[in-house]
Amino acid sequence: MKYVVFIILIFSFNLISTNALSAEITSVKIYGNKRIDNNTIYFYTKHPLTGNITQANIDQIxxxxxxxxxxxxxxxxxxxxxxxxxxxxxxPVINNIYIxxxxxxxxxxxxxxxxxxxALSVFTKTxxxxxxxxxxxLYQSKGKLGVKITYDITDKSNNSIDLTININEGITAKIKTIKxxxxKSFTDYQLKSLLTSKEVKFFKxxxxxxxxxxxxxMIDQANLYNFYATNGFINFKVRSIISEVSDDYSSVNIIFSLEExxxxxxxxxxIFTDKNFIGNKDIKSHLQKLIQSQQGNVFNITKVNNSISAITSYLNNQGNLFSTAKSEHEIIEKDNIVNVKYIVYTxxxxxxxxINIKNNTRTLDSVIRRQLSISEGDVYNSSTVKTSQQNVLNLGFFEDxxxxxxxxxxxSVDLNFNVKERGTGSFDIGAGFSSMTGLVGKIxxxxxxxxxxxxxxAIKLERSITNFSGAADLITPYFLxxxxxxxxxxxxxxxxxQANEQRVLPSDTSVFSxxxxxxxxxxxHNITNNIIGALQYSYKYNHIYDVSRYASILIREQKGKNIDxxxxxxxxxxxxxxxxxxxxGIxxxxxxxxxxIGGTLHYIKTEGSATYLHPILQKINNDIIFKIKSSLGYVFAYNNEGIKIGQRxxxxxxxxxxxSISGIGPRDKITHDALGGNFYFSLINQVDFPIGLPDNLGIKGSLFIDAATLFGIDSEMHNNYDSSKSLRIAIGFGFSWKSPFGPVRIDFGFPIKQEKFDIKYVPRFSPDTGI
Structure with missing residues (x-):
């Protein structure tokens, strides 16, 4: 009985305590608020402030x-x-934050x-x-393991402060060892090669x-999983990554704990498909052929993912834009096999x-639309959409x-082509000096x-003391x-x-007008998306006169007029x-x-070139580009005529x-005049790479090996000129710059195989066409 009385007494005491403070409030006074008005404070209390108020109400306020x-x-x-x-x-309110x-x-x-x-927000310690x-x-994620951060608060007027955050970054920790x-299945050396993190070595x-x-x-952890899962270990796990930090925070030993x-x-x-493919054996059969996971082969997660991508891409191209595919893996432990189910939702x-064109403030819609391989009402085809996107980009009018x-x-879907226009006009004016032509001006x-x-x-004008050239071109795409x-x-x-009756002349000096x-x-005409064919006609009136008496006899015999x-x-x-x-690409x-065709010259000229570009070392950097370019040309005369110097x-x-510009090929033994040749071959091998400068500067480096030959003249006077069919070879380096006036480059080439009569010249400035 006494226990019951005790419990009742405790309950009664708590009830009295809870309601001990209870008052009928008729007025409210607020003190200490300077920035915040009373009405705002009333709102923030979220409670009526008049009427009956208890202690529980006060606690909630x-x-x-x-x-x-x-x-x-x-x-x-x-x-x-x-x-x-x-x-x-x-x-307080924060006036300024200083770091x-x-x-x-x-x-x-x-x-x-x-x-x-x-700044200008309310300061709280929290x-x-x-x-x-x-x-x-943040700093420790960047290797600043010993970073020290403190702060100072400076009181200002009107209950405001300045906050200063002091950061002592310390040094960046280096990776001493990776273990x-x-x-059990792969060596430390094999696994280290997969990591983006590397140990400190002298050469690194x-x-x-x-x-x-x-x-x-985190990237390394993903790389390890992909490697193991590609080699049959579907249940591979990185159990933990342990980082042992040195006392001075300068180095770290990393230990990967693995469960193979x-x-x-x-x-x-x-393959399991939805109702849209029921009974469509042809499509299911085609999808089956796209699967790379062949029974009996070592399990490879990359082949599974590639199969999913191939299935999705195929369905997109068939107009099933919202199709998806995923894989489910059934592991049979006793047989050490994995059954793969490809589940396709079409x-x-x-x-x-x-089809909407957006943000083209200058270029007409019609100019963009005629590059599209798709039309409104067509079945959606992702491959055709990508081709259209590339066609628009290849116009060169848009950055993106x-x-x-x-x-x-x-x-149904709408396609929105969002373009970002770039400048398409250029005006270049320059001047320079050449030992061959003197002062040169260009527009x-x-x-x-x-x-x-x-x-x-386009208009091109070039003027020097001795030379002048001008050209104007108009290209109208989609004519009529x-x-x-x-x-x-x-x-x-x-x-x-330029000879002026002098006997001693620079080897590239013109000895005739x-x-x-x-x-x-x-x-x-675009024959296909990748092939362009063209027909052309050219009419040219040529006149060679005022030939120096000291010029090569092979040049003097070219004197006269002709029509090409x-x-x-x-x-x-x-x-x-x-x-x-x-x-x-290629x-x-x-x-x-x-x-x-109605002229005085009779010849056939053939030229060809091919360029191949491809990123190499993509795991390191996608901007390391290998380029190889091969070119050749041949010209021969018919009607028992020889090839004039202007056609070589x-x-x-x-x-x-x-x-130099005409540095190799047949050359007069006495005057050293370049005579040109009827056949040439050249080969350029080049690697372009970033040099560590900020990307916005647009500067890259290059290493190259070039080879070329030029020979063949329609003349029986073989004793009067030097010529060789041997390949000349040069190695060197260069830099390209994406300047505001267009891509330019400078190259420093060094011949390692040449003929005695060839002419060297370093360096070389030129536009950078990329191909």
Whole structure:
């Protein structure tokens, strides 16, 4: 009985305590608020402040006001049984936030993206502790394991402060050793080669890969899983990554603890499809052929993922835009096999509703639309959409072309081509000095998109003391709304004799005067998406006169006038990813012309070239590009005529760096005049790579090996000139720069195989066409 009485007494006491404070409030007084008005405080209490108020009500009011983070101190009491008193101390406002000692990151980025505290916001110790913790995490993720962070608060007027965060970054920890525990099937050496994190070695002392970075370790963990899962270990796990930090935070020993599990082979591979494919044996049969997971082979997660990608891509191209595929793995432990189920959800055919062109402020819609291989109403085909995107990008009018698929309903989508326009006009004016021609002035004006119509117009003028040349070209694509482009060009050039009756002349000095004028017209057509064919006609009037008596006899016999009237064709194949910044693909060209259509010259000229580009070492850097380019040309005369000097090939620095403009090929023994040749071959091998400068500078480095030869003259006077069929070879390095006026480059070539009569020249400045 006494226990019952005791329990009743305790309950009664608690009930009395809870309701001990209860008052009818008729007025409210607030003290201590300077920035925040009373009405705002009333709102933040989230409770009626008049009427019956209990202690529980007061506790809730205090809790609600603290939750706003506007106050560092809140007191609520009742006076005279009818008045509610709220006493507050406001948290200060931050005037400015200063970050000192930071070198690893941009201060603005830290303030915008990391710190919760902002200038002109309310300061709280809770947010400060959070921000300090975030900064520690950020710096340590970048290898700054010994970072020290403190702060100073400076009081200002009107309950405001300045906050200064002091950062002592310390040194970046380097990876001393990398070890593995639990690896039985592969050696430490094999596994280390998979990692982006590398141990400090003498030859890697300046490499960034030796820095201890948390993000990089996460990539390494994924690389290890992919490697093991590609080699049959589907249950592989990285149990833990242990980092042993030195006392001075300068180095780290990393230990990967691995659990390999068993090695499995592929069992059966089965496709399960939804109702859209029921009874469609042809499509299911085709999908089955796309599967790379063949029974009996070692399990390979990459082949599974590639199979899923191939299935999805095929279905997209069939118009099933919203199709998906996934794999499920059934592990049979007793047989060490994995049965793979490919589950395919096809959805319905999707049609293109509208094609919208966006952000083309200058280029006409029609110019863009004629590059599209798709039309409104077509079944959606992802391959055709990608081709259209690349076609628009290849115009060269846009920095970027992004295709957005906007779902209208389950059966239709809108395609939005979002373009970012770039400058298409250029005006170059320059001057220089050449030992051969003296002071040289150049003016180049080009617009590749006249009034947004896609037409190209270019004027080139060059003037020196002895030479003048000018050319104007107009290209009209889709001439008369056809798929044919029309090109028209006019040209004129004049070169004066520089000999002035001197016997001793620079080897590249002109020893005769010449003039040439004419026009050309060209019709081109896209035969396929990758092949362009063209027909052309050219009319040129040539005059060679004022030949120096000290010139080569092979040049003196060229004196006179002639008319070069020729027709020709060309074929171009291109799978280049970007014509203005190529990184991958093939560009090949062959052209042939027949002269003698009403003129005085009779010859056939053939030229061809092929360029291959591909990123190498993609695991290290996708911007390391290998390029190989091969070119050759041959010209021969018919009608028992010889080839005039103006129709021969002259090659040098453009084909083999380290030599002058006409640095190789037949040359007069006495005057050293370049005579040109009827046959040439050249080969360029080049690797382009980043040199560690910021990407926005657009500067890259190159290493190259060039080879070339030029020979053959229609003359029986073989004793009067030097010639050789041997390959000349040069090695060297260069730099390319994506300048505001277009890509340019400088190359330093050094011949390692040459003939005595060849002429060297270093360095070489030139536009960088990329191909």
């Amino acid at each position: 205090i809790k609600n006001l603290y939750s706003t983070h506007l106050f560092s101190k809140v007191e609520v009491s009742i006076e005279n049984d009818t008045q509610l008193i709220i006493r507050l101390k406001e948290n 000192k000692g930071n070198k690893e990151f941009n201060n603005k980025d830290l303030k915008d993206d990391v710190l919760q505290l902002k 947010k400060l502790r959070h921000d300090i913790s975030q900064l520690y995490t 593995f525990i639990g690896n 002392i300046f490499s960034s890969s030796t820095k201890y970075l948390i993000d990089r370790l 599990g068993n090695r499995y082979k592929f069992g059966t591979s089965t 959805g319905d055919h999707v049609y293109i509703n509208n 072309v992004n295709v957005e698929t906007q779902k209208i309903n389950d059966n 180049n004006i080009k617009e590749r998109n006249i009034l947004g119509t896609g037409k190209t117009f 709304d056809s798929n044919i482009s029309l090109g028209i060009g006019l040209f004129y050039s004049q070169q004066k004799n 010449s003039s040439s004028m004419g026009f050309s017209t060209r019709l081109s 009237s020729s027709i020709g064709y060309s074929l171009i194949y291109s799978s280049i990813d970007n014509m203005y910044q190529p990184k991958n 560009f090949a060209k062959i052209e042939q012309s027949l002269s003698g 090939f002259f090659i040098g620095s453009n084909d083999i760096r380290g030599f």
